[in-house]
Amino acid sequence: EAAVTQSPRNKVAVTGGKVTLSCNQTNNHNNMYWYRQDTGHGLRLIHYSYGAGSTEKGDIPDGYKASRPSQENFSLILELATPSQTSVYFCASGDARTGAETLYFGSGTRLTVL
């Protein structure tokens, strides 16, 4: 069973503080993704990675950094958190071996920036 684990499940941060969201996958997938989910917007891609050491900007990267130190781990970093970054964040890993990439999602991190 594909497994993507996110931590923490909930986080409250202060404006201007640094926040790190962590994601671990045991699927041995090369591709990993960070999305945020907001009402009325569906899921929007922040950063993604094709493998250890690589990070790429997605559709809404401003205010976020990403780090992929290993195949299993992919972190999202908010250096200076703002209230507009209050959202639910999902990590996913991708399996493209059958052609169409299937995404496997974690359970999400609910971030509140006060």
Next chain:
Amino acid sequence: AQSVTQPDARVTVSEGASLQLRCKYSYSGTPYLFWYVQYPRQGLQLLLKYYSGDPVVQGVNGFEAEFSKSNSSFHLRKASVHWSDSAVYFCVLSAGGYKVVFGSGTRLLVSP
């Protein structure tokens, strides 16, 4: 540019009734199409996917979807819904690589 439209933000059906959730896509190439389901406080889970062959694809828990190139649609169906099907359903288009476009989701409420 590719896009996915789910015209119904909210659908309510009675338990045991049939269900159709609508999805329209816009993409000039050959689409890879998916339906995912999101239960409360959980991530998205794959229901089914289509990229070639029989336009009717079967998924988990009795769900199926029909691809129509002429209508640019990929509607999700179920013959008889159960209360546990209450969730948010996302239609998703993959245009290759990281270009995955999510619809805005349809919240399904199954009433007793």
